[in-house]
Amino acid sequence: MRAWVTLTALALSTFVYVTVETLPIGLLPQIAQSLGTSTSAVGLLVTAYGFVVVVATVPLTKLAHRWSRRRLLGVLLGVFAVATAVSALAQSYGSLLAARVAIALSQAVFWAIVTPAAASLFVPHVRGRAISILYTGSSAAPLLGVPAGTWLGQQAGWRVPFLALSAIGLVVLVVIVALMPDLPPGRSDADRGTAPDPGRYWTLVVATALMVTGAFVSFTYINPFLTGVSGFAESAIGPILLVRGLAGLAGVIVAGFVVGRWGWPSLVVVTAGQAVCLLVLYAFGANGAAAVVASAGAGFMLAGMAAVLGARVLEVAPGATDLASAGTSTAFNVGITAGALIGSALLTGAGVRSTALVGGLVTMAALIAVLAEPRLATRRAQTVGSVT
Missing domain, CATH: 1.20.1250.20 (MFS general substrate transporter like domains)
Structure with a gap:
């Protein structure tokens, strides 16, 4: 208790x-x-x-x-x-x-x-x-x-x-x-990664920065997207964001039940899921129902990713987990800033609809990084084995 x-x-x-x-x-x-x-x-x-x-x-x-x-x-x-x-x-x-x-x-x-x-x-x-x-x-x-x-x-x-x-x-x-x-520091088994691997960890840092960038390219400007592309009235934005928020809360809860058993696959699913949701938002955003579902789905995936990320760091941290968490936290905040800046440039150039497309494509790059994680870890293990 x-x-x-x-x-x-x-x-x-x-x-x-x-x-x-x-x-x-x-x-x-x-x-x-x-x-x-x-x-x-x-x-x-x-x-x-x-x-x-x-x-x-x-x-x-x-x-x-x-x-x-x-x-x-x-x-x-x-x-x-x-x-x-x-x-x-x-x-x-x-x-x-x-x-x-x-x-x-x-x-x-x-x-x-x-x-x-x-x-x-x-x-x-x-x-x-x-x-x-x-x-x-x-x-x-x-x-x-x-x-x-x-x-x-x-x-x-x-x-x-x-x-x-x-x-x-x-x-x-x-x-x-x-x-x-x-x-005292270092006395808990949570202070070190359970399966430390620098290759997996740095891949996780890169994937985090890319996925969060993709998310915030779109989410930072979701209000003008919903009004300008989907045709919603300004009064509808609050309820739509509430739906997205509830979906995010559900994403965290679901992630907590699956990440302990399926750590890397969970990360694959939430990354791929966000890419799909953002690309659907781009392709079918003019349809109000599709826009709401896609926006809520993206919120579910991003919030779930945050919980998965916390658990993955405890597994693959190559050293102390607090320093590893500092790295992923920095990557997360870099993604927020970069996403907002890219979205701003798109807003004044290609238009608000392009934020969903670019967000989806950046998230696809994150998915490539996540899928490469086991291969990088295997190559590292083979290299270590050949040296020893």
Whole structure:
């Protein structure tokens, strides 16, 4: 019971981190008016946040590598709670940006260690389900956290949801410090890959960057696609995104039940599934029903991929799993940034419909990388054998 309560707290921590990262998007006008700045400048609060995570994840994880997980999570959540409260109290754009950078620095390390930390609480045969539960928090954030935070900010002022997230972070911190075992680094079998293989790991990093890039080439501009290509009214976008969010939550849950037994095949399925969904969206996006189904299917596959990725890192990490997770987390965030940039270029050039096509083609490249993974591992084993 202690392990499951701790896991619930860790899942809630993923929820608050994802929510606080994207919450300014829903509160752009309120924050801009309050601080006397432009909405585009407030939008940069999200872009800068993501950039800090990309740049800082690997070096900060190396610096904190020898800390115990309980101590490190306590420090990170403490930074989160304080910096989020400072965000709520900020009286200038500069102070808000500085607070956001502090949160992003804590998140950079958080995503590197949270999966190994959750896995270390359980025996190997239930870790797939545990990781699935962990990632329900991050999947629920865009479905529940951001809409709820936006509504609360519209009703009570933009500062209130940030204060609420700070309070939740403090509760999570207390639970983790009180209940998580304080194991020294390297003492848990989850601290090392169960089947370490550098070839498989680096293939996983490349496939992650490509798949996430493909996903966000399309998803970043799904709103203009649904209105401009599928012909939906603006009022229908919210319900459609809700359907996609629910599909993503289902994807995480399903992945948790299959990844423990079928790790690499699970990754093949979610990658191929996303490619198919995006190409269907391109080919049949003018049909409203097909667009909704394809968008929901893509959400299912991407969210499932996140859970599969966490489990795969625990298998193939060539060294410490936290450093391996730092690499895949960086790849994930690079994919988000690259996808948004490519989609923006397509939007002003080939048009919004092309975002689904290019997203599908980039995902096909990710599928090629995933399919090559066993061959690369076999070649490596043969090379090692011939040398010895």
